[in-house]
Amino acid sequence: MTDAPVVLVACPDGPILVRGEVEIRDADGAVVPRRRSTVALCRCGASAIKPFCDGSHKAIGFRTDDEGSRPPEPLT
């Protein structure tokens, strides 16, 4: 499991899911305790348990419409 690549999933209108062995640190460099193998990181800014998600993105209507589901085609 430790050799598997870490996978991040950008959830539409929601958090970033993190699967895999990765250390999360706060701004002071302290390790943020991780209590489950898959975590959701806040990206709407409204979570009360940052850096983790608490579902607040739904209450504030956070949208990621401008985020494509795949990389944009290269310009020719």
Added chain:
Amino acid sequence: MRAPAPRGPLSQTVLTALTSGSIDADLPDLAAARIAAVPDLAGDEDIQLSLTLLYELHHQGLDGVDDALEWHPDLLRTRAVIEREYEVQLRAAVTVPADLRPEPTPQSVAAALFDLTGRDDGPSLSAYVGKKATDDQLHELLKHRSVYQLKEADPHTWAIPRLLGEPKAALVEIQADEYGGGRPERMHAALFARTMRGLGLDDTYGRYVDEVPALTLASVNMMSMFGLHRRLRGCIVGHLAAFEMTSSQPNRQYGNGFRRHGYDADVTWYFDEHVEADAVHEQIAGRDLAGGLVAQQPELLDDVLFGAAACLHADGRVGGYLIDRWSAGETSLRTVAA
């Protein structure tokens, strides 16, 4: 589980059959006659307790009852008679909004489920608990919740061997977290038991079944029905998605209700844990589990949506009942002879 007291002729007969081990072949006919006169099975004490007794054979069993009765044909027939009508009534009562027509893709199904669960049209039990509930009402809340929470996640686990590939991996990922990730003291059922003890309640499995009304049993029985039938795998998957999607913020409010009465972090751990855990689970359940299942088997889309709407329906009825009783200054529990 300790056998609860009967609530009418059918549950009395089922209890006698279970404890004596002598099952009358007429039991399914008795059940059929009994339900024929009941327009709302979810609200019928006698019928819901009968279902609870029959389902408990598949969960932890009943004290003094032979484990072999789990597969007794006449008990299974009796359960099927009640389930058939219960499912018919649920499908008639639960509405999936007509404008919800997702494509059979993980993204579209997840978006539809978030849309459905975001359409909040009922009174909020979590808001009531967060702001108004008395200490006595907090005790009542835990008694209601204990019927499910002491077996939290179990009915959905039954779906695992009925799934393949991505949705199976997703369900296992969620359930592993529900069961504490290998640490029994972190199992959600164990955290709930801790909360109960913190309020001086008995955390013995099934201890408060006698005190909770039919509607509370009905919501748990619905999960057992969805979970036990492979035919209904879409329903139990949709149910889990909706359950997770309506959990994070409500659990913060539940925790606030207990903090408001001075309970410490040990008591609120269960609720605080769900704020974080279910914000993860709702993403996995919506996209990878429900969306993944529909992508594999598009014919299950309607059942996934129905299961999700049924979750909101059943929980909404229980929540509305508690708020009504509490707002009237009454208990939401049944009076049980000492």
